[in-house]
Amino acid sequence: MTKSELIARLAEANPHLFQRDVERIVSTIFDEITQALADGDRVELRGFGAFSIKTRGSRVGRNPRTGASVDVGEKAVPYFKTGKKLRERLNHS
Numbered sequence: 001m002t003k004s005e006l007i008a009r010l011a012e013a014n015p016h017l018f019q020r021d022v023e024r025i026v027s028t029i030f031d032e033i034t035q036a037l038a039d040g041d042r043v044e045l046r047g048f049g050a051f052s053i054k055t056r057g058s059r060v061g062r063n064p065r066t067g068a069s070v071d072v073g074e075k076a077v078p079y080f081k082t083g084k085k086l087r088e089r090l091n092h093s
Helices: 003-013 019-038 084-091
Strands: 043-045 049-056 059-062 069-072 075-082
Touching: 003 019, 019 043, 019 049, 075 084
Parallel strands: none
Antiparallel strands: 043 049, 049 075, 059 069
């Protein structure tokens, strides 16, 4: 599901809201999650899952085109861990 499909479904399920308001709500939620992760915080949505940041250490990689060794620096990557209710729903439906 894409962001626009999510917005369309939410607007359809909530006819009392304008589509532009639903777009603003969804964008605000995503922006807040992104900002919290950028600030180093963990975002937990009970029953759904938790977003956090993991650090991937530096390493030596290879350029696939030339085969030359390339130093790849340390970087932060987003990580998502599913919540118990989501796992149960996926495995028991």
